[in-house]
């Protein structure tokens with residue numbers, strides 16, 4: 433089986449690539465990859481394998497240089513006859529930013545770029561599966577504090593916290609428009625955070641938010657709300673197994689489900705055990721976020737209820753000698769807090785019953801213990817500046 437994979441230099445895509453390379457059912461993996469200024473595509477691919485000392489097999493893993501921004505992408509893929517023996521496409525590349533400054537780029541990569549890929553894919557002679565890596569969070573913000581089923585999305589009436597989830601929803605609709613239903617497979621991971629192995633994750637994303645919360649300690653969020661989080665190694669393995677399995681459905685959540693969901697409270701217990709020299713965690717109502725932002729601007733009114741937490745304000749004053757740093761951190765953290773407030777868990781019973789090799793993932797409050805050393809090293813300010 434030959435696979436065309438996009439996004440292989442990413443957090444999840446890198447794990448998928450290394451997982452695919454180890455499978456004997458897989459003959460060739462064409463990796464669609466954009467060369468960077470410093471490195472050619474092959475060097476970037478080798479680096480993906482070097483992260484965890486995995487073996488790079490040059491006959492099996494083949495770089496295909498390209499960019500989803502390229503207006504001639506469909507034609508250049510069509511002109512590459514080597515790709516005609518592609519059996520499966522796994523589209524993991526995306527712009528995953530929550531920041532508004534990327535709204536245009538999100539549309540260009542996640543919708544327009546995908547369409548160019550689909551126009552090529554639909555005429556591939558051997559294509560059996562187009563596997564689109566979606567996201568469970570396309571269900572939007574109207575569903576709160578309950579289990580979400582796969583067939584509740586895509587819903588064009590859903591309201592989105594960030595443009596990213598809107599573009600991922602449009603992506604699913606686009607796949608349906610161009611690819612025959614029997615060839616479509618949509619894997620929707622929930623929130624991917626860290627790695628359950630004692631291994632450095634390929635990206636600090638989401639762990640950055642955990643590290644920031646760990647640093648701030650006074651957090652305006654509902655600490656009991658369900659949080660559906662899975663480790664990247666689990667997500668990648670589930671996607672590979674799903675691709676190889678006889679499936680009964682078109683769409684699968686890859687998630688913790690309600691029983692395996694964590695919460696800010698549960699995560700804070702694990703964090704407190706490791707980072708024991710910091711003030712205790714205190715979770716307060718989300719409405720305090722605006723007052724915290726005023727504090728960071730030095731404009732908090734004397735009658736503010738936030739002064740009830742004076743010990744934390746004193747701690748922040750010591751930590752943030754530059755008030756600009758606190759403002760940057762809060763701006764980066766805000767969309768994560770909004771997601772946490774929703775209390776969504778994503779039903780994983782389809783995956784667990786159709787793909788028997790995949791079991792319930794470890795709860796995030798347990799596997800996060802393997803990530804503590806890495807969390808300690810995250811430069812939270814740098815992460816906030818590069819959303």
Ligand SMILES: NC(=O)c1ccc[n+]([C@@H]2O[C@H](COP(=O)([O-])OP(=O)(O)OC[C@H]3O[C@@H](n4cnc5c(N)ncnc54)[C@H](OP(=O)(O)O)[C@@H]3O)[C@@H](O)[C@H]2O)c1
Pocket residue numbers: 438439440441442443444445446464465466498499500501523524525526527528541545565566567568600620621622623624625635637638
């Ligand atoms: N992380 C999560 O929590 C999460 C949860 C649910 C679903 N997902 C989905 O999982 C997939 C992978 O996410 P991720 O966390 O691995 O993201 P990531 O770490 O940001 O990786 C994104 C990948 O897409 C590539 N890419 C971006 N723009 C491109 C372009 N213009 N042309 C070609 N390639 C481009 C990047 O290549 P460069 O290295 O060249 O930038 C990188 O390989 C996405 O589809 C995302 O929506 C992620």
